[in-house]
Amino acid sequence: MDLTDTSALVTGGASGLGGATADLLASRGARVVIVDLNEELGKAKALATGGLFVKADVTETADVEAAVAAAAELGPLRSVVNCAGIGRVARTINRDGSPHDLDLYKTVIEINLVGTFNVIRIAAGAMATAEPADEHGSRGAIVNTSSVAGIEGQTGQVAYSSSKGGIMGMTLPVARDLSAIGVRCNTICPGLFRTPLMAELPEAAIEGLSNSVLFPKRLGEAREFAELTAFLLTADYMNGEIIRLDGGIRFQPK
Ligand SMILES: NC(=O)c1ccc[n+]([C@@H]2O[C@H](COP(=O)([O-])OP(=O)(O)OC[C@H]3O[C@@H](n4cnc5c(N)ncnc54)[C@H](O)[C@@H]3O)[C@@H](O)[C@H]2O)c1
Numbered sequence: 397m398d399l400t401d402t403s404a405l406v407t408g409g410a411s412g413l414g415g416a417t418a419d420l421l422a423s424r425g426a427r428v429v430i431v432d433l434n435e436e437l438g439k440a441k442a443l444a445t446g447g448l449f450v451k452a453d454v455t456e457t458a459d460v461e462a463a464v465a466a467a468a469e470l471g472p473l474r475s476v477v478n479c480a481g482i483g484r485v486a487r488t489i490n491r492d493g494s495p496h497d498l499d500l501y502k503t504v505i506e507i508n509l510v511g512t513f514n515v516i517r518i519a520a521g522a523m524a525t526a527e528p529a530d531e532h533g534s535r536g537a538i539v540n541t542s543s544v545a546g547i548e549g550q551t552g553q554v555a556y557s558s559s560k561g562g563i564m565g566m567t568l569p570v571a572r573d574l575s576a577i578g579v580r581c582n583t584i585c586p587g588l589f590r591t592p593l594m595a596e597l598p599e600a601a602i603e604g605l606s607n608s609v610l611f612p613k614r615l616g617e618a619r620e621f622a623e624l625t626a627f628l629l630t631a632d633y634m635n636g637e638i639i640r641l642d643g644g645i646r647f648q649p650k
Pocket residue numbers: 407408409410411412413414431432433434452453454455479480481482483507511541542543544585586587588589590591592593594
């Protein structure tokens with residue numbers, strides 16, 4: 397699939413992995429809509445990419461509908477990248493024996509899992525109305541962001557891992573459902589990436605994390621995530637797949 401003059405929706409596009417993806421898709425000719433809660437960073441990214449910023453909460457249907465409508469105005473909506481997400485740390489039972497806060501668990505599921513599906517279902521409706529891009533009826537592709545923590549979640553990651561496992565679980569059925577309209581769906585499981593979140597850690601902590609990577613012994617760069625995302629969006633035979641991007645790391649219990 398050629399991205400030139402198509403529109404692309406990137407949630408969480410104001411920062412980190414989504415931000416690098418917005419940059420790369422714009423450099424490949426896509427008109428990018430940044431969907432994020434962070435207005436300051438979102439506007440700056442829209443300016444840098446020549447795209448549009450729509451302030452939206454991925455869990456809010458009206459917000460997502462507005463973002464999808466804005467994207468469809470810029471050109472046929474062919475690319476949807478779900479990067480919006482949060483991480484929260486809490487154990488199933490806390491050290492003092494009290495149970496995991498249920499509202500905290502629900503919040504992580506709501507943003508990471510329900511939010512991802514909310515964007516998919518609304519965006520797919522708009523993608524279905526665009527003319528096919530080729531003789532096979534291709535209309536575009538979706539890339540979701542899970543995590544290796546969705547496979548081997550660490551102590552304290554129960555809510556986050558549940559949400560990311562759900563994203564993996566939806567990948568194939570979404571691909572199957574959307575095959576009827578010629579839209580593919582794949583999911584990336586990143587390992588440890590250098591994003592604003594990680595940049596706050598002291599250098600010694602980053603070195604420790606880097607050493608836990610099999611090879612190369614460093615954090616992933618957001619640009620590397622963006623490159624895999626662009627590949628999954630444009631490689632027409634990639635569908636229903638879940639791909640680790642992690643330098644061979646395997647998370648230990650702690
Ligand atoms: N950085 C890593 O090492 C890593 C590893 C595995 C998975 N991930 C996943 O990659 C994705 C991006 O992470 P990142 O490191 O770039 O983080 P980040 O914090 O830099 O970016 C996440 C963006 O999502 C936005 N966001 C949060 N909640 C939102 C909501 N309800 N609606 C709209 N936007 C919302 C934030 O404002 C932020 O701009 C997340 O889903 C994260 O779980 C990151």
